[in-house]
Amino acid sequence: DVKVTQSSRYLVKRTGEKVFLECVQDMDHENMFWYRQDPGLGLRLIYFSYDVKMKEKGDIPEGYSVSREKKERFSLILESASTNQTSMYLCASSGTEVLGTEAFFGQGTRLTVV
């Protein structure tokens, strides 16, 4: 079974703190993604990576950065947490099969910034 593991289920951080969200996948997938889910807004892509040390901005990258030093690990960094970054954060990974492949998601991290 594909496994995507996020380091925390729940986090509470203070405004201005630097926050690290970690994600590890065990399927040797090339692609990894960070989404956030908010009520009424669906899943919005923050950043994604097609390979080690490569990163691409998604639809809402402002206030975030990412790191992919190893193929299996993709980290999301909130440089200075703000209350509007309170959200459910979802990491996903996928392969690059020619005929299409689904993305597999982690269990999510519910981040609250106070």
Added chain:
Amino acid sequence: DQQVKQNSPSLSVQEGRISILNCDYTNSMFDYFLWYKKYPAEGPTFLISISSIKDKNEDGRFTVFLNKSAKHLSLHIVPSQPGDSAVYFCAASAQGGSEKLVFGKGTKLTVNP
């Protein structure tokens, strides 16, 4: 600019009846479409997919229909069960699925016993 639209935020059906969830897309480069199911406080789980070379794909109680000319897809669940109650997300991708997934806003399905 929403490329994937789920216009119904919620849907309520009786157990045993059919649930039909709809999704529209605007980007003609999309050629791979997926449905995900999400329970509260959990990550989305993959349900079913369809490539643009097909117009129908079935997996047990779940069937996805694709109408490329209308840029429309739908998910049918027959028969609906209370355990199907969840938020369903439609997603689309280009390049056969190797590109990033673009998600709709989701439809909350409630199946009443």
